[in-house]
Amino acid sequence: MRAIVGSSKRRLAISLGTVVVLLGVITTIGLTSAGATGVDDSAPGGDGFCVDIADTIGLYEGNPVTQMGIRVGTIDRIESRGDHVRVTFALDPGRTYPADVKAVTRSKSLLADRSLELVGNYTGGPVLEEGTCVGVENSFTPKSISEVAASASDFLKSLSDNGGDDLETALDGADRAFAGTGPQAARMFENAARAAQNPDAFVADIGSSIRDMAPLTDDAVKNWDQIMSIMNQMPSVTQLGTTLFYDVARFCRGIGWTIALMYDIQRNYGEDILWPLLHGPVEDIIAYGAQRAPELGQLVAMTPSVAAAMREQESVSGALSVPYVAPKIDVGGGKSAPVNALSILLQKAGLQK
Structure with missing residues (x-):
């Protein structure tokens, strides 16, 4: 049984090894073929090649001519031709280029010099001959960089038009604004550098914020x-x-x-008038009225409409009610006699003695 298992493992290892070797050979052949595309040791090169291009911002005599980022020549001369510019360049021997090759100005950054990049590998057909030019329709330049440069030029020109002092005023104002801010700027950049060296906490805070917002977004979707x-x-x-x-x-x-x-x-x-009246007769009337509530009830009952309204109010559940106890005056002998509230009111009003 062990012999059968060992034989199966050996056959599997041999099969995998064969597949890996075949893939390596195929990859090597493909890379060799791709690297050899356009390579021709008998290609003489030359210095009569040229390209007509819309503008040559960043291109200067002596700048490199490249293909796939590798230097294959040098710019010899730059001439104005009306609405375009002609760039004459020399190519090193050992490489062939198609007749319809494209030319592009290329730059690593906004401020760096550009190089002339030839785009297109030769796979067959007509070749680019010495003395022929790449037309404007096959040449391209990064318009964004050109537009940025033109906008900056227009901006600076507008600041200094007609000998004005706008630019000087702006620079003087900037000088006064930034005066003494060097230490603060240095500390700001140092703090930013320290934060960039250890961004884990910042990233963790972002993750926590997103995680904490998840229930809110879920509830928002549900509702x-x-x-x-x-x-x-x-x-x-x-x-x-x-x-x-x-x-x-x-x-x-x-x-x-x-x-x-x-x-x-x-x-x-x-x-x-007001406060003496309120603290005098009015206060007394209210006090006696509260003490003689039963007599007032009998007085009100004599008026039919008022009596009916009071009974209706009393019969309603939850209606307004005022608890009271009828006052009594001890006249001696342990007996109390009721006091006529109406008589007291008339006496206080001066209508009865």
């Missing part, structure tokens, strides 16, 4: 219908709120008028 209903009703609610605020303003204005009226009454009649 999206209610949210949309509220949003759809918001215009009507806002309109009602506008009317409500108008009514509140009117109410507040009425309160202001009431307070002003009360102030006028207090100022004109308070000390001489």
Whole structure:
């Protein structure tokens, strides 16, 4: 049994090894073929090649000519030809280029010099001959860089037009604004550098924020219908709120008028009439009225309409009620005699003696 298992493992290992070797051979052949595309040791090169291009910003005599990022020649001359520029360059021997090769100006950064990149490997057909030019239709330049440079030029020109001092004023203002801010800027960059060296905490905080917001977003998705209903009703609610605020303003204005009226009454009649009346006869009337509630009830009962209203009020469940105890006066001998509240009221009013 062990012999059978060992034989199976050996056959599997041999099969896997064979597959790996075949893949390596195929990959090597493919890379060799790709690397050899366009390579021709008999290609003489030359210095009569040229390209017509829209602009040559960043291109100078002596800049490299490249293909796939590898230097294959040098720019010899740059000439203006009306609405375009002709760049004449020399190519090193050992490589062939198709007749319809494309030319592109390439730069590693915005401010770096550009190189002339030839795009397109030769796989067969006509070749680029010495003395022929790549047309404008097959040449390209990064317009964004050109536009940035043109915009910067226009900006600087507008600052210094007609000998004005706008640029000088701007630079002087910037100098005053940045004066003394060097230490603070240095500390800011140092803190940023330290934060960049250990971003784990910052990334962890972002992850925690996203994780904590997950329940909120889940609830929002579940209740999206209610949210949309509220949003759809918001215009009507806002309109009602506008009317409500108008009514509140009117109410507040009425309160202001009431307070002003009360102030006028207090100022004109308070000390001489109002407060003496309230602390005198009115207070006594209220006190005697509270003590003689039964007699007042009998008096009110004599008026049919008032009596009916009071009975209706009393019969309603939960109606207003005032608990009271009829006052009594001890006249001696352990007996109490009721006091006529109406007589007392008439006496206080000066109508009865």
